[in-house]
Amino acid sequence: MSTQATGPEPLVAILARIDAAAARVGRRVELLAVSKTHSASAVAAVAAAGQRRFGENYVQEAQGKIEALRPLGLRWHLIGHLQSNKAALAASLFDCVESVDRPKLLPLLDAGRAAAGLPPLDILLQVNIDDETTKSGCAPAELPALAEAVRSCPHLRLRGLMSIPAPAHDLAARGRSFAALRILFDELASKDSGVDTLSMGMSEDFELAIAEGATEVRVGSALFGARTAADRESGIGNR
Numbered sequence: 001m002s003t004q005a006t007g008p009e010p011l012v013a014i015l016a017r018i019d020a021a022a023a024r025v026g027r028r029v030e031l032l033a034v035s036k037t038h039s040a041s042a043v044a045a046v047a048a049a050g051q052r053r054f055g056e057n058y059v060q061e062a063q064g065k066i067e068a069l070r071p072l073g074l075r076w077h078l079i080g081h082l083q084s085n086k087a088a089l090a091a092s093l094f095d096c097v098e099s100v101d102r103p104k105l106l107p108l109l110d111a112g113r114a115a116a117g118l119p120p121l122d123i124l125l126q127v128n129i130d131d132e133t134t135k136s137g138c139a140p141a142e143l144p145a146l147a148e149a150v151r152s153c154p155h156l157r158l159r160g161l162m163s164i165p166a167p168a169h170d171l172a173a174r175g176r177s178f179a180a181l182r183i184l185f186d187e188l189a190s191k192d193s194g195v196d197t198l199s200m201g202m203s204e205d206f207e208l209a210i211a212e213g214a215t216e217v218r219v220g221s222a223l224f225g226a227r228t229a230a231d232r233e234s235g236i237g238n239r
Ligand SMILES: *Cc1c(COP(=O)(O)O)cnc(C)c1O
Pocket: 034, 036, 057, 079, 080, 164, 202, 203, 204, 218, 219, 220, 221, 222, 235
């Protein structure tokens, strides 16, 4: 299990930890390397080590990196809150949007993807598992209707769920949030063979998330180093 942040680890070390945790549950788990606030050259260095999938939080910040690194053929996921007025641009830039949490985004993403002339955009629904009023994410009860709405969009493809559990001071509470997500994911996957992705777990808790059913973990600071002290303090894992 990870301890308090100890500075960045090389990609091979993170992948070895992911593979060991995945082997314990007999599943394959993908790494999404979260590159927000880090430069295109920092991304290129991690890509040169073999990483293909990167996560970004802000559409405009991502745009520069995606365009600069286009020749590398990387895969980009949007994991930050998506404003309606950025939805069409996001649909033209990203390969997957993990932060879909309200019906209003869907026609905008669908039309944006069609206009870009690209194959269907992968979609994860972001769930607010701990019922925090301030966080993004739909309520679990809203999932079936939102999933159905995605299925009605020809240029979108529902792939699964994403969540950012509330900061918890003990791992047992975090584990309960992950387990609750796993139940919602299994329900969705049982009705839709295209649903194969459960995105949960970050630098501080990705091994626990894998044990509880994650198929994708989103790792930023453990790989790229700390962002800023303010980010760290507002983040999770201050136990
Ligand atoms: C920043 C971020 C991450 C990565 O967090 P780390 O603690 O740096 O690994 C993962 N998911 C989301 C949604 C984020 O915003």
